[in-house]
Amino acid sequence: MKNPIxxxxxxxxxxxxxxxxxxxxxxxxxxxxxxxxxxxxxxVKGVGCPFCVYGLEKKxxxxxxxxxxxxxxxxxxxxxxxxxxxxxxxQHIPGAVKNAGFTMGEIHLTATGVLEKKQDDDFxxxxxxxxxxxxFEEKAEQKGKFLTDKTxxxxxxxxxxxxxxxxxxxxxxxxxxxxxxxxxxxVHERSRSVTVKGMAxxxxxxxxxxxxxxxxxxxTAANVDCRTGQVQIESRQGWIETEKxxxxxxxxxxxxxxxx
Amino acid sequence: xxxxxxxxxxxxxxxxLFSFEALAGPITFNTALPVHEGEVIVRGQGKLRYSTxxxxxxxxxxxxxxAPTVLVYGATEKLTLFGVIPYLDxxxxxxxxxxxxxxxxxxxxxATFLARYTIRQWDRPGETLRLAxxxxxxxxTGDDDExxxxxxxxxxxxxxxxxxxPVAGTIFTWQTLNWEFDTAISYKLNTxxxxxELGDEAEFDLSYQYRLWPWKLEQEEGVPGFLYGVLESNVxxxxxxxxxxxxxxxxxxxxxxxAPGIQYVTKRWVIEAAVQxxxxxxxxxxxxxxxxxxxxxxxINF
Numbered sequence: 001m002k003n004p005i006x007x008x009x010x011x012x013x014x015x016x017x018x019x020x021x022x023x024x025x026x027x028x029x030x031x032x033x034x035x036x037x038x039x040x041x042x043x044v045k046g047v048g049c050p051f052c053v054y055g056l057e058k059k060x061x062x063x064x065x066x067x068x069x070x071x072x073x074x075x076x077x078x079x080x081x082x083x084x085x086x087x088x089x090x091q092h093i094p095g096a097v098k099n100a101g102f103t104m105g106e107i108h109l110t111a112t113g114v115l116e117k118k119q120d121d122d123f124x125x126x127x128x129x130x131x132x133x134x135x136f137e138e139k140a141e142q143k144g145k146f147l148t149d150k151t152x153x154x155x156x157x158x159x160x161x162x163x164x165x166x167x168x169x170x171x172x173x174x175x176x177x178x179x180x181x182x183x184x185x186x187v188h189e190r191s192r193s194v195t196v197k198g199m200a201x202x203x204x205x206x207x208x209x210x211x212x213x214x215x216x217x218x219x220t221a222a223n224v225d226c227r228t229g230q231v232q233i234e235s236r237q238g239w240i241e242t243e244k245x246x247x248x249x250x251x252x253x254x255x256x257x258x259x260x
Numbered sequence: 261x262x263x264x265x266x267x268x269x270x271x272x273x274x275x276x277l278f279s280f281e282a283l284a285g286p287i288t289f290n291t292a293l294p295v296h297e298g299e300v301i302v303r304g305q306g307k308l309r310y311s312t313x314x315x316x317x318x319x320x321x322x323x324x325x326x327a328p329t330v331l332v333y334g335a336t337e338k339l340t341l342f343g344v345i346p347y348l349d350x351x352x353x354x355x356x357x358x359x360x361x362x363x364x365x366x367x368x369x370x371a372t373f374l375a376r377y378t379i380r381q382w383d384r385p386g387e388t389l390r391l392a393x394x395x396x397x398x399x400x401t402g403d404d405d406e407x408x409x410x411x412x413x414x415x416x417x418x419x420x421x422x423x424x425x426p427v428a429g430t431i432f433t434w435q436t437l438n439w440e441f442d443t444a445i446s447y448k449l450n451t452x453x454x455x456x457e458l459g460d461e462a463e464f465d466l467s468y469q470y471r472l473w474p475w476k477l478e479q480e481e482g483v484p485g486f487l488y489g490v491l492e493s494n495v496x497x498x499x500x501x502x503x504x505x506x507x508x509x510x511x512x513x514x515x516x517x518x519a520p521g522i523q524y525v526t527k528r529w530v531i532e533a534a535v536q537x538x539x540x541x542x543x544x545x546x547x548x549x550x551x552x553x554x555x556x557x558x559x560i561n562f
Contacts, residue, residue, distance in 0.1 A: 043385070045383035045384055045385050045387075045388075046294075046381070046383030046384070046387070046388035047386065047388075048386055048387055048388055048435035048436055048437055048440070049293075049435060049437075049440070049486060049525055050483050050484070050485060050486055050525050050526050050527045051293075051525050051526070051527065051530055051559070051561065052293060052294065053483045053527050054527045054528055054561050055294070055295070055296030055299050055334075055561070056296070057527075058296065058299075059296055059297075070482060071482065071483055072479070072481070072482055072483075073386075073437065073477065073481070073482070073483050073484070074386070074437065074477045074478065074479050074481065075385075075479065076385040076386050098337060099296060099297040099298075099336075099337050100294070100296040100297075100337065101294025101295065101296050101297075101334075101337040101338075101378075102294070102383060102388075103381075103383035105385070
């Protein structure tokens, strides 16, 4: 005869294990889709000793949105630490370096945001936290174009898919125009939201997450909130098989709709 | 009669006196390195000038303590303003027919105001070359009519000159992460006051400083402090002083100092020390020669 106590304890343990697994961190850390500027560095010419650095750091900290400055004397590069939720005034950085008594080299940054086509598809921009940059490549500019054909195709596809993209490069300021971003690196961190109805518990959430990963092997994170029904999907590629995922979730007995 | 004789002897056997430049870093003269717009630098120094090499039979010993305070302000990134006010303590001992006497005075000396403007600037990563002329005026803020029991102190012992004296010059600086070279030339036009005129002064300065520590600058380090070994050269020419009777023969001449020193520089402050040792002294007549001038100081930026 089976011991009812062991049966009860075993059931409780199984429930706890499932619950803990459901609450465990996903295999890839889920990252909320983000917009904004990061990794802002300014190369400065003319700084040859520590005493000169103080004035430079002080002037850069006066730029709106800059919380702190970390200068490397050997490389001559100042790394800007930004204030949260404040759009930095990039256009004031060259003036800050000049007022410190030095000569500015380049400003490098990574802009994460969405792509937009402008002026009858003539050029692409990235809009990142209230800042817009015109995208270009120096090698294409020499041929009278903004972008090489290969880059244009890639970015156009991402623009059509409304992908979240991170683009790194150096800033070039133009009077009365958005600054240009000379592309050195493109990382398309695709993010999409799906609303799933019918999830009753964490076990359902875990099941939905598994379905998403099996349907699209490029998904890096699927953050499922069973209480709100919101699913945040991140992919290492430039697109997500959203329609396939929606159908797979519905075949599992839930109701899925893509967020606007 | 005796008092009058002593006064004449002191005036005749006067010694060369040059202003204490406290503008530098280099330690003994100024630099063309930038001061950012709105920046304030406070520089303090302690200087000891000791002169006992007396070619005359009077066995003179001159001890001058000076503590100049310099306030530096970056009006723009190219225009820098300087204000220098020294505290002076001067004492002269000498043998007289009455015996050995001492005459001294202490207090604030003449203030100097300067403006330096960068006219050329070549910047590269970790390196800069700058050319900056300057113009200034020494104003008679120090007492120039001090006296003691023997009467009015001779002009070189007075704290102030009583005269308005313009100064002009230019500085060139070449700085890299490993070393720095500075050179400057200047000319001070001393004008007359109290029937006395100090001889005009011209100065030619050189400085070379080499980073001793950190020996190698690593990529990962942010802004470490730098320890520099310093060697400076100052060639100072002064014209003869003029008194009521014309040129004073035992005054003026040329002195060449070499000044080894050491300097530690951080982002916010600098400490430094140097000793100016006379390599060559070609002074007129029986002018008192220098033993050394020692300087120690600090700088803080705000």
